Amino acid sequence: MTVVSLPTTLAPSRSMAIAVVGGLACALAIGKALPVTMDTISGALAPLCATAAESSPLDKVEPIDSYALPNVPGKRVTIVRVFYGPGGFSRPHRHAGSVTAYITKGEIRSQLGGGPVETFGVGQSFFEPPGSTHLVSANASTTEPAELIAVFVADEGAQLTTLLE
Template sequence: MSINRFFAALLASAVFAGSACAHAPDGTVRPNFSHALPNVPGKSLVAVEVDYPPGGASAPHHHARSAFIYAYVLSGEIQSQVDDGPARVYRAGESFYELPGAHHRISRNASRTMPARLLAVFVVDTGDQPLTTPDE
């Protein structure tokens, strides 16, 4: 089974983490799934959907120190830069990852006319909060 099919099956059968939405500066972050990993004590799998309006962006940020993140573009195009790596545009169906402690310098919709949606899946220490902290 491919990793994309695995995550699609996992999320299709998931119990939603909650119905409340958190608002990003230029978009919306919605909880999608959250569950402790029974075979990895102390770790949880948390998924959120990030919707970017045309031209929308998130401020530069860090994630929870323990978080390994798999990001999958569901629709549109997302420009991303992690740490000092090159900025790159990811299209629907493409993915990237962030290592624990990474600095997410750029995270934005690459289009000024079409919306974009990203699924971010965190493998994180259970209870490690907040998941995202904007730079000060």
């Protein structure tokens, strides 16, 4: 195993951002090496995109891509962009598998069940373990839009987002 030391001048949040971007690059490289049909991608993303219709017209989920993981049979990585308009939010929900979110615009408020409400800005990320209850997912601003990139690693064919009552 190779251990890479980062310069001490890098802040932990920047190191995390570098790791997330590196993971995305690897996932995209693996996916480009595999033939994937649009039917497969659409089928994997449909459950996630269906939940976007239940929010404000300014809040939306945009599928980026989805790839089977050849070294982890039965698992798939799916990448989406989540847009929140000013004051936008998602209802409490749960995701299949693991999710890493990377903030690309504005600030996002987030709270996982049992944890504190946290605010993440551009360049920061957060992780949701499998089965977590995401109680708060919202734009921290009532005047500016916000967005994030979410990377899911879940079972093939899983419903990626389940809204909670």
